[in-house]
Amino acid sequence: MNTLLEFDNVTMRFGGVTALREVNISINEGEIFALIGPNGAGKTTVFNVITGVYQPTEGQVRFDGDRIDGMKRFKVTKRGIARTFQNIRLFHNMTALENVMVGVDAHHKTGAIGATLGLPWHRKEEKHGREMARELLDFVGIGRVEHNVAKNLSYGDQRRLEIARALATDPKLLLLDEPAAGMNPAEKNALQALIRKIRDDGRTVLLIEHDMGLVMHISDRLAVLDFGQKIAEGLPHEVQNNQKVIEAYLGVSEDAS
Amino acid sequence: MKGEEVATSNGKPARSGFHPIDGMRDWWADAPHWQRYAVYIALIVFALILPAPWVGSFMSPDSDWTTVLIFPVGTYILLAVGLNIVVGHAGLLDLGFVAFFAIGAYTWASIGTSYGWSYWPTVVLGIFLASISGVILGAPTLRLRGDYLAIVTLGFGEIVRITANNTDAIGGARGITNVPHPEPIFGVEFFLDPAPYYYLMLFAIVLVVTFSVRLNKSRVGRAWAAIREDEDAAELMGVPTFKFKLLAFAIGAMIGGFAGTIYASKAVFIEPNNFPFILSATILAAVVLGGSGNLPGVILGAFVIAWLPERFRFLSEYRILIFGFVLVLMMALRPEGLLPSRQRKAELREGTGGMGAMGAEVAGPDSEASAEVAK
Amino acid sequence: MFQDLQSQFLGSTIGGLVAGSIYALIALGYTMVYGVLRLINFAHSEIFMIGTMTSLFILVTIAPTAPFTIFSMIGILLLLIVASALVSGGSAIALEQLAYRPLRKKGATRLAALISAIGASLFLQEAFGLKIIPWLFDKPGRVQQSAPRFVPHEELFRIGNGVVRTDHVFVIVGAVIVMVVLDQLVSRTRIGRGIRATAQDPEAAVLMGVSIDRIVRITFLLGGAMAGVAAALFVMEYENTDYRIGFLLGIKAFTAAVLGGIGNLRGALLGGIVLGLVENWSSIFLGSAWKDVTAFVVLVLVLMLRPTGILGESLQRARA
Numbered sequence: 024m025n026t027l028l029e030f031d032n033v034t035m036r037f038g039g040v041t042a043l044r045e046v047n048i049s050i051n052e053g054e055i056f057a058l059i060g061p062n063g064a065g066k067t068t069v070f071n072v073i074t075g076v077y078q079p080t081e082g083q084v085r086f087d088g089d090r091i092d093g094m095k096r097f098k099v100t101k102r103g104i105a106r107t108f109q110n111i112r113l114f115h116n117m118t119a120l121e122n123v124m125v126g127v128d129a130h131h132k133t134g135a136i137g138a139t140l141g142l143p144w145h146r147k148e149e150k151h152g153r154e155m156a157r158e159l160l161d162f163v164g165i166g167r168v169e170h171n172v173a174k175n176l177s178y179g180d181q182r183r184l185e186i187a188r189a190l191a192t193d194p195k196l197l198l199l200d201e202p203a204a205g206m207n208p209a210e211k212n213a214l215q216a217l218i219r220k221i222r223d224d225g226r227t228v229l230l231i232e233h234d235m236g237l238v239m240h241i242s243d244r245l246a247v248l249d250f251g252q253k254i255a256e257g258l259p260h261e262v263q264n265n266q267k268v269i270e271a272y273l274g275v276s277e278d279a280s
Numbered sequence: 281m282k283g284e285e286v287a288t289s290n291g292k293p294a295r296s297g298f299h300p301i302d303g304m305r306d307w308w309a310d311a312p313h314w315q316r317y318a319v320y321i322a323l324i325v326f327a328l329i330l331p332a333p334w335v336g337s338f339m340s341p342d343s344d345w346t347t348v349l350i351f352p353v354g355t356y357i358l359l360a361v362g363l364n365i366v367v368g369h370a371g372l373l374d375l376g377f378v379a380f381f382a383i384g385a386y387t388w389a390s391i392g393t394s395y396g397w398s399y400w401p402t403v404v405l406g407i408f409l410a411s412i413s414g415v416i417l418g419a420p421t422l423r424l425r426g427d428y429l430a431i432v433t434l435g436f437g438e439i440v441r442i443t444a445n446n447t448d449a450i451g452g453a454r455g456i457t458n459v460p461h462p463e464p465i466f467g468v469e470f471f472l473d474p475a476p477y478y479y480l481m482l483f484a485i486v487l488v489v490t491f492s493v494r495l496n497k498s499r500v501g502r503a504w505a506a507i508r509e510d511e512d513a514a515e516l517m518g519v520p521t522f523k524f525k526l527l528a529f530a531i532g533a534m535i536g537g538f539a540g541t542i543y544a545s546k547a548v549f550i551e552p553n554n555f556p557f558i559l560s561a562t563i564l565a566a567v568v569l570g571g572s573g574n575l576p577g578v579i580l581g582a583f584v585i586a587w588l589p590e591r592f593r594f595l596s597e598y599r600i601l602i603f604g605f606v607l608v609l610m611m612a613l614r615p616e617g618l619l620p621s622r623q624r625k626a627e628l629r630e631g632t633g634g635m636g637a638m639g640a641e642v643a644g645p646d647s648e649a650s651a652e653v654a655k
Numbered sequence: 656m657f658q659d660l661q662s663q664f665l666g667s668t669i670g671g672l673v674a675g676s677i678y679a680l681i682a683l684g685y686t687m688v689y690g691v692l693r694l695i696n697f698a699h700s701e702i703f704m705i706g707t708m709t710s711l712f713i714l715v716t717i718a719p720t721a722p723f724t725i726f727s728m729i730g731i732l733l734l735l736i737v738a739s740a741l742v743s744g745g746s747a748i749a750l751e752q753l754a755y756r757p758l759r760k761k762g763a764t765r766l767a768a769l770i771s772a773i774g775a776s777l778f779l780q781e782a783f784g785l786k787i788i789p790w791l792f793d794k795p796g797r798v799q800q801s802a803p804r805f806v807p808h809e810e811l812f813r814i815g816n817g818v819v820r821t822d823h824v825f826v827i828v829g830a831v832i833v834m835v836v837l838d839q840l841v842s843r844t845r846i847g848r849g850i851r852a853t854a855q856d857p858e859a860a861v862l863m864g865v866s867i868d869r870i871v872r873i874t875f876l877l878g879g880a881m882a883g884v885a886a887a888l889f890v891m892e893y894e895n896t897d898y899r900i901g902f903l904l905g906i907k908a909f910t911a912a913v914l915g916g917i918g919n920l921r922g923a924l925l926g927g928i929v930l931g932l933v934e935n936w937s938s939i940f941l942g943s944a945w946k947d948v949t950a951f952v953v954l955v956l957v958l959m960l961r962p963t964g965i966l967g968e969s970l971q972r973a974r975a
Contacts (some may be wrong), residue, residue: 295895323666348727373769420955421958421959422960426766427694427765427769428913428962430695431913434906435906435955436904436951436955438947439951439955441950442945442947445944446945446948453910499790518730551669557902561773565774598781600780601781603774604773604777604779604781605774606774607774607775608753608771610758611763611768611772612758612759612771615761627779642885
């Protein structure tokens with residue numbers, strides 16, 4: 024099993040606040056890995072460090088053997104890491120198709136010159152982009168709404184559109200930030216199937232999720248964060264029965280996940 | 281907003297009432313090729329007929345209509361299309377666009393008079409210098425917040441004007457006279473007759489418009505739209521946002537420079553006071569009033585802003601006064617402009633579109649998003 | 656070159672402090688409004704211009720008959736300051752009500768607000784140039800209007816070879832007093848707390864019972880009043896004004912605000928002084944033709960290298 028992503032002893036400090044403390048996570052190629060923990064544990068910070076939004080105060084992040092900490096965000100995407108957001112950040116006034124095409128464009132080469140002169144390879148890329156975008160919309164199951172403006176889509180469709188857009192950048196590693204938030208049971212089932220389909224397609228998935236049912240069902244391995252530290256890691260049923268994990272969740276009495 | 285429009289099966293909102301502009305836009309989007317070409321041909325015929333004296337008699341009874349069509353009408357349209365790329369497509373606020381106009385004009389004027397170069401190659405040089413200035417200005421400043429960028433560009437515009445004023449090598453406060461006309465091309469001579477200049481201007485406008493449309497439909501235009509909507513998300517989707525913003529700036533600058541070279545030839549005499557801040561503001565107003573991002577709207581806006589003061593000369597003393605008043609009124613009543621695109625209308629009403637909403641109000645999507653990434 | 660520097664340095668410094676005090680006062684208006692509304696109040700420059708017209712009007716009316724005693728000097732200056740502060744402050748409130756409030760209520764973008772500001776600025780300029788100046792002073796509107804002298808522009812004392820005049824002292828002392836008062840107002844009173852709270856987090860401020868509309872109005876009033884004070888001092892010092900005086904001064908004052916840290920009142924003071932000094936010192940080497948360019952260059956450099964300004968932004972969290 025190949026290690027795809029190594030989060031190596033990462034500490035993340037913002038002024039006086041230590042959001043992550045010597046966190047070590049290793050994700051293998053082809054697995055579905057879940058990151059769980061109470062609110063504020065630092066899970067989204069992990070995503071932000073991986074995607075280059077933050078540069079770790081200490082430690083390294085390695086992807087496919089190369090260091091990516093401190094890399095520019097769009098370069099991280101080009102390397103093969105894509106993400107979705109906890110509160111959906113689609114391009115609301117663009118159509119579903121256009122949203123996905125922006126993702127596909129990440130690997131296109133044409134610039135202004137090709138566009139204005141209508142050069143052949145530009146036209147080819149555009150056509151390819153459109154086709155790929157359509158395929159992806161079908162893949163996630165929302166092909167029929169390709170011309171709808173993103174903000175007019177239903178909530179579940181919007182979440183799936185976000186995933187399609189992320190997939191458009193052809194990532195090796197897909198980061199999903201609470202993809203099931205706000206979904207009903209039927210939608211969650213569909214989501215599970217989609218995540219498995221994505222993995223079977225040859226990608227690796229790292230997800231943050233609060234819905235324990237979904238997590239236990241779908242993950243190959245888990246890591247648990249609390250107050251910025253990793254307190255457990257392993258197979259789902261191992262982690263489920265881990266005393267520290269139970270305390271972490273029960274100890275935060277106001278937390279209603 | 282979600283409540284206002286109900287999505288039908290093909291995603292286009294069902295509308296009640298009479299919406300001629302949106303209706304026309306829908307027709308255009310679905311129109312088959314031959315219909316579109318018919319419209320293009322009709323437009324070309326229209327443009328060829330436009331300078332006719334009978335049109336001029338009511339459009340511009342006091343001065344030569346063809347000349348008015350070149351300046352200010354054609355020039356403003358050209359500048360507005362250029363600024364539209366920066367402000368409308370890429371969502372960057374530029375208050376110093378006149379600087380590029382000046383750079384193009386001065387390049388041709390000084391080189392044409394001092395070194396006797398031919399017009400056509402010098403135009404290329406002028407465009408090149410203008411775009412370099414665009415890059416030099418943009419590279420350090422495009423990372424700034426929208427309104428700061430506005431002020432910096434304003435500063436740059438003034439720096440260019442004051443430098444022209446203080447530099448005797450390019451005429452100083454007295455400017456440059458006897459700017460040569462372009463050499464004859466296709467047997468057409470450029471001299472006192474405004475008609476050749478009109479066709480040159482028309483050609484420039486068609487060229488630039490085609491350029492703008494093609495660009496907007498491509499990956500570049502999509503990237504710009506994504507940047508306007510949510511720059512952070514765009515960056516995370518692999519869009520090299522800085523590169524594309526700089527590209528918009530450079531292209532806008534090129535167009536401004538191009539317009540400048542034409543202006544310098546036609547006017548034969550240029551001086552620093554030809555390039556004041558009010559011109560930048562005027563072009564910006566043309567873009568915004570017309571419906572920024574939307575090409576027909578921008579062209580219409582520029583036409584109206586250029587033509588009205590010429591037509592109603594008795595008002596010309598009050599020109600700027602009325603202009604300022606109209607700006608305030610428009611923003612209060614219809615900030616999306618005369619012919620907004622549906623997308624931009626939505627953006628402007630929701631407070632996205634590159635600039636965010638004003639402070640001291642309940643937060644829009646803008647602030648939630650920043651809070652999200654900052655977690 | 657260094658001889659020039661040596662002989663002109665002190666004089667230049669004094670000139671810089673005088674100009675800087677005026678920049679600082681105008682900058683306060685920009686910085687406060689930006690802190691609370693994230694809006695560059697482009698028309699603030701015209702608020703200043705209106706203040707100068709007010710002072711000029713009063714001077715033209717009473718100065719010819721005024722005696723040259725110290726009491727009358729200070730008395731007239733106070734009158735000018737109060738009157739201009741009131742008129743400018745009032746104009747600022749009117750501006751807010753007519754040009755910005757409708758947009759704020761609709762949730763308009765900053766682009767729309769900026770354009771409205773530009774429109775308002777142009778409108779006010781032209782209104783004065785076309786109609787109001789001729790009506791007030793019976794002179795052509797578009798030329799420079801000169802003000803009668805009521806304070807002797809004579810040497811009061813020397814620092815080295817730098818001459819400090821009476822008017823210099825009035826400007827600097829006047830500006831400092833007013834700024835201290837404002838600073839105390841913002842840091843110690845309920846109103847000041849309301850302003851700071853609104854700048855930092857309008858939603859929370861509303862939950863604490865703050866009326867945002869009222870705070871916005873007060874912010875404009877205070878900013879405008881400061882510009883009015885600056886206007887009175889300007890007219891006393893430079894003895895002229897015109898309908899377009901606001902444009903250049905406005906940009907310089909905005910530069911000062913950014914230089915010191917936008918939203919930061921003390922930053923406006925610092926920025927104004929620094930800008931005034933840098934401007935004047937640079938003109939020793941470059942000559943006065945390039946003086947205005949200095950301000951723009953400073954602006955561009957600050958925004959490129961340290962956009963949060965010298966003291967950093969403080970009325971609100973820095974927002975990208």
